[in-house]
Amino acid sequence: xxxxxxxxxxxxxxxxxxxxxxxxxxxxxxxxxxxxxxxxxxxxxxxxxxxxxxxxxxxxxxxxxxxxxxxxxxxxxxxxxxxxxxxxxxxxxxxxxxxxxxxxxxxxxxxxxxxxxxxxxxxxxxxxxxxxxxxxxxxxxxxxxxxxxxxxxxxxxxxxxxxxxxxxxxxxxxxxxxxxxxxxxxxxxxxxxxxxxxxxxxxxxxxxxxxxxxxxxxxxxx
Amino acid sequence: xxxxxxxxxxxxxxxxxxxxxxxxxxxxxxxxxxxxxxxxxxxxxxxxxxxxxxxxxxxxxxxxxxxxxxxxxxxxxxxxxxxxxxxxxxxxxxxxxxxxxxxxxxxxxxxxxxxxxxxxxxxxxxxxxxxxxxxxxxxxxxxxxxxxxxxxxxxxxxxxxxxxxxxxxxxxxxxxxxxxxxxxxxxxxxxxxxxxxxxxx
Numbered sequence: 001x002x003x004x005x006x007x008x009x010x011x012x013x014x015x016x017x018x019x020x021x022x023x024x025x026x027x028x029x030x031x032x033x034x035x036x037x038x039x040x041x042x043x044x045x046x047x048x049x050x051x052x053x054x055x056x057x058x059x060x061x062x063x064x065x066x067x068x069x070x071x072x073x074x075x076x077x078x079x080x081x082x083x084x085x086x087x088x089x090x091x092x093x094x095x096x097x098x099x100x101x102x103x104x105x106x107x108x109x110x111x112x113x114x115x116x117x118x119x120x121x122x123x124x125x126x127x128x129x130x131x132x133x134x135x136x137x138x139x140x141x142x143x144x145x146x147x148x149x150x151x152x153x154x155x156x157x158x159x160x161x162x163x164x165x166x167x168x169x170x171x172x173x174x175x176x177x178x179x180x181x182x183x184x185x186x187x188x189x190x191x192x193x194x195x196x197x198x199x200x201x202x203x204x205x206x207x208x209x210x211x212x213x214x215x216x217x218x219x220x221x222x
Numbered sequence: 223x224x225x226x227x228x229x230x231x232x233x234x235x236x237x238x239x240x241x242x243x244x245x246x247x248x249x250x251x252x253x254x255x256x257x258x259x260x261x262x263x264x265x266x267x268x269x270x271x272x273x274x275x276x277x278x279x280x281x282x283x284x285x286x287x288x289x290x291x292x293x294x295x296x297x298x299x300x301x302x303x304x305x306x307x308x309x310x311x312x313x314x315x316x317x318x319x320x321x322x323x324x325x326x327x328x329x330x331x332x333x334x335x336x337x338x339x340x341x342x343x344x345x346x347x348x349x350x351x352x353x354x355x356x357x358x359x360x361x362x363x364x365x366x367x368x369x370x371x372x373x374x375x376x377x378x379x380x381x382x383x384x385x386x387x388x389x390x391x392x393x394x395x396x397x398x399x400x401x402x403x404x405x406x407x408x409x410x411x412x413x414x415x416x417x418x419x420x421x422x423x
Contacts, residue, residue, distance in 0.1 A: 015305040016305070017300070017350060017351055017352065018300055018302060018305070018349040018350050019353065020301075071370050074366075078363060093353060094356065097353055104360060104364055104367070108363060108367035111370075112371070112374070120236065127240040131240065131247065144265075144266075145262070146262060147262050148262040148266050149266050149301060151302075161260045162258055163257055163258065163260045166254055169250065170250060170251070170254070173246060177247075183233050186235060186236050186239050187236035190236050
């Protein structure tokens with residue numbers, strides 16, 4: 001399928017050597033949206049969870065300390081920028097690298113939490129993210145072997161062979177695991193159950209955007 | 223139906239997720255053996271055939287990319303040559319030390335001791351430089367997270383400030399058990415007094 005037919009007319013490219021970022025209305029929309037959300041997250045303060053105590057009228061506040069706040073905000077901004085980069089990238093391998101960056105930063109955002117269950121599920125997600133290295137980079141490498149190029153603009157013109165379809169499936173498994181969509185949602189969903197709402201939200205938002213972009217990439221190269 | 227419900231419930235436990243993922247990935251990779259391998263011979267990022275440079279007796283054997291230092295560019299292909307104007311010049315470059323070593327040792331290409339320009343991959347640092355930046359930033363994020371955790375000791379999360387010392391903990395435990403014992407005794411005495419009052423009536 002041609003690039004133009006999916007995301008609208010090609011509006012321009014940003015050449016960085018062999019890695020050419022290309023812009024069309026869909027990409028620009030996703031890119032600007034995620035940057036706006038990142039800016040909002042960078043400006044906002046964290047929520048404080050208030051738990052009612054059992055058997056009394058007291059309440060238990062789970063707040064985020066200042067150090068933890070700074071650490072998480074930094075990683076959340078990096079996560080937003082990485083997601084924004086993945087939205088406009090025009091290179092398959094570059095996309096997988098952005099995906100890996102988002103995965104590790106997601107673990108980092110919850111790593112400073114003091115709830116044991118959250119840390120345990122973050123550990124389980126970390127195991128998946130580690131395993132995802134194989135399908136993500138392996139899939140991209142096999143597509144390079146099958147077609148001889150990694151540029152999405154070139155891949156769009158090459159007709160799909162059985163091997164390319166298999167590689168795309170392998171990459172899809174990798175993206176599914178790394179972004180934690182069903183049936184792999186449980187470990188990532190448990191990670192959200194902690195105070196520090198806006199920074200936790202970027203974990204969710206980045207996976208949503210990545211899935212949208214990856215579906216577009218799949219339709220482009222196959 | 224109940225079986226499916228049980229399966230869904232198992233999926234809700236984070237512990238089972240990596241296992242499920244590994245299983246699905248393994249099945250897909252095994253299924254990959256059935257796929258006919260269609261390799262493209264016209265590759266963008268080529269390497270010379272194994273041992274061909276060794277057999278030809280080149281001084282920087284597995285990494286010789288041709289060209290003369292500062293005179294002519296080496297052999298590099300790019301997807302978009304119009305974006306990389308100085309293509310091949312990095313591959314052909316070597317530092318003076320490397321140049322001297324190249325004359326002495328026939329095995330220089332296999333070492334990284336003098337880091338010659340010819341061995342540094344032009345693809346990594348020029349045509350696909352953005353990927354290298356991203357790779358190192360992934361590493362940097364990993365180090366930031368690890369060092370933040372190491373400095374702030376969030377792993378030792380059940381301890382409050384100043385509660386780290388075992389001796390102090392033991393003292394505190396003894397004091398609190400003493401207090402509890404005295405409280406129990408107190409309440410016992412009160413209860414006994416009440417009982418005695420009731421009986422007296």
